[in-house]
Amino acid sequence: MSVNVGDLDAIGIDARRRIASAPDEAALEQLRVELLGKKGGLTAALRGLGRLPADQRAAAGARANSLKAEIEGLLATRAQQLQETRIGTLADREWVDVTFVPNPIRRGHLHPLTLILREVKAIFSRIGYDVALGPQVEDEFHNFEALNIPQDHPARDTMDSFYLEDGKLLLRTHTSPVQIRYMQSHTPPIRIIAPGAVYRRDATDPSHGSQFYQFEGLVVDHDIRLSDLKGTIEYFARSLFGSDRRIRISGDHFPFTEPSIGASVSCGLCDGAGCRSCKAGWLEILGAGMVHPQVLRNGGIDPQHFSGFAFGAGLDRLAMLKYNVNDLRMFLDKDVSFLRQF
Numbered sequence: 001m002s003v004n005v006g007d008l009d010a011i012g013i014d015a016r017r018r019i020a021s022a023p024d025e026a027a028l029e030q031l032r033v034e035l036l037g038k039k040g041g042l043t044a045a046l047r048g049l050g051r052l053p054a055d056q057r058a059a060a061g062a063r064a065n066s067l068k069a070e071i072e073g074l075l076a077t078r079a080q081q082l083q084e085t086r087i088g089t090l091a092d093r094e095w096v097d098v099t100f101v102p103n104p105i106r107r108g109h110l111h112p113l114t115l116i117l118r119e120v121k122a123i124f125s126r127i128g129y130d131v132a133l134g135p136q137v138e139d140e141f142h143n144f145e146a147l148n149i150p151q152d153h154p155a156r157d158t159m160d161s162f163y164l165e166d167g168k169l170l171l172r173t174h175t176s177p178v179q180i181r182y183m184q185s186h187t188p189p190i191r192i193i194a195p196g197a198v199y200r201r202d203a204t205d206p207s208h209g210s211q212f213y214q215f216e217g218l219v220v221d222h223d224i225r226l227s228d229l230k231g232t233i234e235y236f237a238r239s240l241f242g243s244d245r246r247i248r249i250s251g252d253h254f255p256f257t258e259p260s261i262g263a264s265v266s267c268g269l270c271d272g273a274g275c276r277s278c279k280a281g282w283l284e285i286l287g288a289g290m291v292h293p294q295v296l297r298n299g300g301i302d303p304q305h306f307s308g309f310a311f312g313a314g315l316d317r318l319a320m321l322k323y324n325v326n327d328l329r330m331f332l333d334k335d336v337s338f339l340r341q342f
Contacts, residue, residue: 018031019031019075028078112325116315117195117215124236131195133194136197143177146177161173162199172199176310180299190221190308191218216311222307248264252287260287263311
């Protein structure tokens with residue numbers, strides 16, 4: 001199709017009329033596409049200029065370019081007018097009642113076990129501990145033998161295990177296997193905590209469950225002593241429970257530490273006087289001790305040159321003590337009224 005100046009004038013008259021009467025910004029945008037888009041009327045006219053006689057092309061081209069610039073200007077002007085009109089009537093069409101009080105938005109929040117884990121990580125990060133993780137499905141060597149718990153050891157009775165179908169793998173009963181794996185792949189100095197879920201065939205009651213959470217700590221270096229462990233326990237307990245809490249260290253026994261100790265803090269409800277919560281004024285928080293030389297060897301570390309200490313605590317129990325919760329099952333019952341307290 002060829003086009004002449006008369007055709008361009010007709011396009012211009014039609015464009016001016018339609019632009020001036022465009023009712024809103026959406027209609028104006030549609031009109032812009034119809035006139036100036038790839039398939040628009042003026043664009044098609046411009047492509048047809050090449051078929052005009054040579055003596056007419058120059059005049060028609062100048063007129064087409066002038067018309068295009070005019071239409072672009074008219075579109076911009078009309079868009080400005082429509083925007084000013086919309087803004088001018090906005091208060092009548094869209095208004096906000098500033099006296100209206102909406103229903104409060106219920107936002108999600110962190111679970112108490114997540115809160116206690118974050119706090120434990122922060123406490124130990126301040127003294128240079130890294131976080132180490134390991135598999136929840138373990139073999140018997142890493143879960144038992146490497147930790148001085150052979151097949152006939154009575155400690156296995158207190159950690160009745162969930163074995164998988166092949167009988168060679170099990171759900172880990174504690175996070176201590178992470179210590180073995182970390183020693184096997186790292187050289188001292190080592191300073192880590194290892195948090196995670198563990199699994200035992202325990203009856204479900206206010207203080208036990210078949211799945212719960214622990215964190216282990218491990219330090220290995222030259223000349224590590226029991227006094228270093230005691231200082232670490234005191235720092236941790238007072239950081240978590242408050243500087244006014246008293247700490248008691250007593251003897252204990254674990255197959256993977258020698259000597260072994262246990263740690264308790266004074267009850268926060270009765271200040272150690274004895275109450276229904278604590279019975280005797282003290283609440284046990286963790287077990288610990290110096291890493292047994294054979295456990296160091298199993299981890300690939302020479303006990304003649306290095307020593308270390310380890311400690312472990314139940315995160316669920318720490319949360320119970322810190323938040324004065326008397327039933328472990330409340331953390332897993334999905335009771336919204338309970339969880340909102342945190």
